[in-house]
Amino acid sequence: MADSPAVPRLALRGITKRYPGVLANDRVDLDVLPGEIHAVLGENGAGKSTLMKIIYGIAEPDAGEIRWEGEALHVANPARARKLGIGMVFQHFSLFETLTVADNIRLALERAQTRQLRQRIRDVSSRYGLPLQPARRIHTMSVGERQRVEIVRCLLQKPRLLIMDEPTSVLTPQAALRLFDTLRTLASEGCSILYISHKLDEIRTLCHRATVLRAGRVTGQCDPRRETTASLARMMIGGELPHTVHRAARVGAPALCVRALDVAPDDPFGTRLAGLSFDVCEGEIVGIAGVSGNGQKELLAALSGERTLARADAITLCGEPVASLDAFARRRRGLAFIPEDRLGRGAVPEMTLADNALLTARDHGHVARGFIRTRRVLAFARQTIAAFGVKASGPEAIARSLSGGNLQKFIVGREIGQRPKVLIAAQPTWGVDVGASAQIRQALLDLRERGVAVLVVSEELDELIEICDRLAVIAHGRLSPAKPVRETSAEEIGVLMAGATAHETAAAEALAQ
């Protein structure tokens, strides 16, 4: 290590940042030593992202001091941060899909750094085990490969501090392990890494030190290798991890049947769905796992009716062909859908909760001869707020003013409150805090108990394994056969997520034995 370990590479003192209506960071202190992998752990909304934005010069703190290698300074913008040697890999990538890897990287570098770029990309990527072809265009690449481009782009600037924001949320379990190897190599060369996550197992295997944030404040510092998942969770949420109650399934007749579903993508970089078939029966939860961008978006649009198809019998709902019907017509036949985007899809940001309740519940006695029955809609919204413990000032609260988790609870409550026969949920707990996640998962399990057919499409493998009865994997627009969860393993699903067919998986298993 080049620097003396006594001087932290980065030291934050009393960082405070206030946004309208919320104190995002409250007197946060943080030290990152050279060559250290330092976890910043916290639930969604704990202030992790804000803190990283302050370090990277995207946001300005209202108070507090940033010291870089012992020197107090002001990070005015990301260009200044990069000059200091701070690199950041964002959770949502900032790449131009129509350009090549080399072009995307060139855009981020200063002119002097772009000489022999292709060769340097190859060198760096092979040294850190991040294989990349500089001439490939981004739109042909998987999400994991795109993340490699982002990482290589940072590494070419020889960072001394690398910030990784929830990097494994888009990776298969195997790809995550490969990323950890890369990060360990980097750290051993003296690069400091700030690793942001809410996944406790990852932090325990990877990180040297952890700073825990709760509601904008530092609530603890620890060596995660010496902690248990439960003790980390206590620091993170200030209580025990909630448990869900899972009873045996009483499976009935198939309620949602998909037969040879072929969908061409609307978007030139979308995924073509090829011959998908599966059933979801009354009283069971079927999960579809997969790395995002493998056809989930297209599948969900076709199932929900946001996209209609010419062949009506590709999708049947309780025996009735519905693929050519629009979303509202399918809802009238007992379908409910929780989309992954809350603002701008699941809810209208500028409207009140009452209006947002009416958004999908436009029958159920809320409309008489074309006119809205305001009192009934208000009652329905109030009922939803109460049943799911949504933190809001009331049915007149603007949807945008709610936190992500609270709005998601409201949307879940609204969909369940319509007593569906089939419920489809996309990433139901994405970006939702631990307590609300458990509540949402429990609500899905309760629905299954009542004989509703539930389909969950998610990237969170742990969650799927926890609540699903059967699990299928989508990769490159194709779906593996759904298997009972007990007969499969995270490893097998991980291989399928990477795009191998079931046949190849069987061969790999045979080889391993």
Added chain:
Amino acid sequence: MKLRLEARPEPSRLALWSAPLLATAATLCVGFIVFTALGRNPVAAFDAFFIAPVATRYGIAELLLKASPLMLIGTGLAIGYRANVWNIGAEGQLTLGALAGGGIALAVGEADVPSALLLPAMFIAGALAGMLWAAIPALLRTRCNANEILTSLMLVYVATLLLSWLVHGPWRDPEGYNFPQSKIFAANALLPILLPETRLNAGFVLALAVVALAWLFVRRHIVGFEMRVAGLSPGAANYAGISWRRNIWLGMLAGGACAGLAGVGEAAGPIGQLLPSMSPGYGFAAIIVAFVGRLHPAGIALASLLMSLLYLGGESAQVNLALPSAVTGLFEGTLLFFLLAADVLVNYRPRIVAAAA
């Protein structure tokens, strides 16, 4: 120190109501400077602009008369605008409405048909003609994905030329000394006057009725709700199964119908015949009215009165103070500019922050 705009967590009620006052104050300040620089007494100019036009009963009647078409068209356009349907061609739809309603009046001629039958027939024909003209962009948009802003605007010129051909040719008054104008309508085809010795007619009542109906539709009807959703968040509308095609049709047809009614109101009201041009640009001014009124029926009613006052004030300033018409245009533009600028304060609040070190 620098000034920064910060998003408010919720729109401010106070700013919503005080924004127009703030804008008026700012306009008066700018007006004061402009009129002083021109060597005029600003107080006299303000008097000519805002007080003189409405100081008499006749003036107030004129104010309401000019506000009627603006109110009608603005209300119709706002129904579409709320759903992101951009009908810019109300001027053409107004022309077609005047043409159809006026055509009936001319066809009936001196025949003894009661007003109670003839006027509704004219208005229905006008509304249908306006809708027909608006249906063309709607069809092109839903079938061929042609941008309705362009198609509706281009059809304005087609409509104007069509009317111009009619009044120059087949519909020209044979006893009109070759002027391009139709015969003057018979008394049974003219709107009854509301206030004696003024030009204010029953068209104003029609405009108020349409505003009330639009309010009921937007606030209470499920289709109005669905169109509002589509305008605020197309993604949420698609998710909820709200048809964008239907919204385009409804939005365009509502604007077309109201503009058509306004066209008949002009033909059967203050004009009383068909001329090559039936409006001093009401169809375009109504776009501004719709936005100044924040696309809300009551707001549009108020905004149309303001716009009408600016029309009258501009004329009065030109006549009484010999101000060039460019100055009155500048004054109108300043007011609208400040009105829209002050609207930013509804959703944002200014904050002074210490400059970066």
